Amino acid sequence: MDDxxxxxFLGALKNMFVGVAKPEAYYRNGRFGRMSSAMLITxxxxxxxYLVIFFIPYNQLFGGGRFADRIDxxxxxxxxxxxxxxxxxxxxxxxxxxxxxxxxxxxxxxxxEAVARDLAADGGYRTVFIISADEILTxxxxxxxxxxxxxxxxxxxxxxxxxxxxxxxxxNLINKLDTPVLVLAWVLQIIxxxxxxxxxxxxxxxxxLIAASMKKIEVSFGTIYKSAIYIRLLWYFLMMVIxxxxxxxxxxxxxxxxxxxxxxxxxxxxxxxxxxxxxxxxEDPAQVEQxxxxxxxxxxxxx
Numbered sequence: 001m002d003d004x005x006x007x008x009f010l011g012a013l014k015n016m017f018v019g020v021a022k023p024e025a026y027y028r029n030g031r032f033g034r035m036s037s038a039m040l041i042t043x044x045x046x047x048x049x050y051l052v053i054f055f056i057p058y059n060q061l062f063g064g065g066r067f068a069d070r071i072d073x074x075x076x077x078x079x080x081x082x083x084x085x086x087x088x089x090x091x092x093x094x095x096x097x098x099x100x101x102x103x104x105x106x107x108x109x110x111x112x113e114a115v116a117r118d119l120a121a122d123g124g125y126r127t128v129f130i131i132s133a134d135e136i137l138t139x140x141x142x143x144x145x146x147x148x149x150x151x152x153x154x155x156x157x158x159x160x161x162x163x164x165x166x167x168x169x170x171x172n173l174i175n176k177l178d179t180p181v182l183v184l185a186w187v188l189q190i191i192x193x194x195x196x197x198x199x200x201x202x203x204x205x206x207x208x209l210i211a212a213s214m215k216k217i218e219v220s221f222g223t224i225y226k227s228a229i230y231i232r233l234l235w236y237f238l239m240m241v242i243x244x245x246x247x248x249x250x251x252x253x254x255x256x257x258x259x260x261x262x263x264x265x266x267x268x269x270x271x272x273x274x275x276x277x278x279x280x281x282x283e284d285p286a287q288v289e290q291x292x293x294x295x296x297x298x299x300x301x302x303x
Contacts, residue, residue, distance in 0.1 A: 026231050041229075053236075053241060116128045
C-alpha cells in the first residue's frame with residue numbers, strides 16, 4: 001500500500017502497538033488516520049483500561065456479596081437509633097496505602113479534633129474518621145467536620161421510616177447494591193477516562209509541536225493531536241496495569257506514562273520526517289488517495 005493512503009480503523013489499532021518499536025507508526029496514524037477512528041479506539045481503550053484496573057480488582061474485593069461478608073466477619077454488632085450510635089467494642093482500620101484511617105469507640109460520646117490531627121500526622125493519613133456514640137468526625141487534609149449521629153438517624157427515619165439501622169440492615173443493603181454500584185462506578189470511570197485522555201493528549205501535543213519547531217519540521221496540529229492520543233492510550237494502560245497488580249503507585253506511574261508519551265511524540269515526529277523528508281503536512285490524505293486512484297485509472301485507459 002502507498003504511504004500516502006489513509007490508515008483505517010484496524011490499521012490504526014495495529015500501529016498503536018507497532019509504534020512501541022517504530023514510533024513513526026504513531027505519526028502515521030495521526031497523519032493518515034481519521035479522527036473518528038481515534039475516538040472509537042479511545043472509547044475502547046478507556047473501557048478496557050478501567051475494566052482491568054478498576055472493575056475486576058474491586059469486584060473481586062467487594063462484588064458478589066464479598067464486601068458484605070468482610071463486614072460481617074471483621075466488625076462486631078452495631079446499631080444507629082435515636083439515642084445515637086452503638087458499637088460492641090472498638091474498631092480500628094486503615095487501608096493498604098495508609099491514606100485513610102477509621103476509629104470507632106462508642107464508649108465515648110464526644111470526639112476530639114486534636115486526636116484526629118495527631119492520628120493523621122503520626123500515620124501519614126490524608127483522611128481520618130473518628131466515630132463516637134454521638135458524633136462522627138471527619139478530618140481531611142487539615143479540614144475538620146463533625147456530624148451528629150442523631151441528625152443522620154433523623155434523616156433516615158424521616159426518609160425511609162427506619163426505627164433503627166443495624167449491622168444486618170447494612171449487610172442486606174450492600175448485598176443488594178454492591179454490583180450495580182460497581183457497574184455504575186465503572187461507567188463513570190470510562191467517561192472520565194475518555195475525557196482525561198483527550199485533555200492529556202493536548203499537553204503531549206504541545207510537546208510534539210515544540211519538538212517539530214526545534215527541528216524546523218512543518219506539522220499540523222491535528223496530526224500531532226491524533227498521534228498523541230494513540231501514544232497516551234497505550235502507555236497509560238500499561239503503566240496503570242503495573243500500578244494495579246505489581247507496584248501500587250498510580251500517581252507515579254501516571255506521571256511516568258506522561259513522560260514516556262512526550263518522549264515518543266518527539267521520536268515519532270523526528271523518525272517519520274527523517275524517513276519521509278518530502279511529505280507535505282498540508283496535503284489532504286483523502287485528496288492524495290483520490291489522485292492515486294485517478295492516476296491508476298488513467299494508466300488503465302492508456303493500456
